[in-house]
Amino acid sequence: MAEVLAALEGAEVAHLATHGVFSPGSPLLSSIHLDDGPLMAYDLLRLRRPPTLAVLSACDAGMARVPADGAPLGLAGAFLSVGSRCVVASLVPVRDEPALALMEVFHELLAAGHPPARALAAASAKTGVAGFACFGYGDRPVPAARP
Numbered sequence: 600m601a602e603v604l605a606a607l608e609g610a611e612v613a614h615l616a617t618h619g620v621f622s623p624g625s626p627l628l629s630s631i632h633l634d635d636g637p638l639m640a641y642d643l644l645r646l647r648r649p650p651t652l653a654v655l656s657a658c659d660a661g662m663a664r665v666p667a668d669g670a671p672l673g674l675a676g677a678f679l680s681v682g683s684r685c686v687v688a689s690l691v692p693v694r695d696e697p698a699l700a701l702m703e704v705f706h707e708l709l710a711a712g713h714p715p716a717r718a719l720a721a722a723s724a725k726t727g728v729a730g731f732a733c734f735g736y737g738d739r740p741v742p743a744a745r746p
Contacts, residue, residue: 619657
């Protein structure tokens with residue numbers, strides 16, 4: 600987990616393709632699975648320079664619970680709360696092969712200079728894969744984005 604957190608620091612684009620779990624009762628306990636254990640939403644709150652764009656290709660990674668007086672809590676909300684400009688994440692369970700097809704087209708469009716929201720919409724239309732959403736400022740291109 601420490602290596603992943605270190606790699607996230609200062610990245611323009613971070614893409615995590617893994618298994619995810621949303622914890623509706625305790626959204627900061629939502630996690631994505633890494634080889635050395637879970638990366639919890641609360642772990643992301645330690646990031647000082649989060650990625651500009653975080654792409655979470657993991658089941659339910661975009662799910663959140665919003666307290667009456669606060670910001671959305673969950674994985675995507677944690678990235679946004681520490682300063683990521685945009686998060687692309689799934690709102691539903693996703694299968695590996697369709698998610699891969701979608702993400703290949705998404706990253707090609709992103710590298711060509713399309714803003715994340717437009718790249719995601721076009722990739723979804725081209726592949727027929729739905730279930731991913733763009734959170735935050737997805738209307739601006741990401742500098743130096745590479746596939």
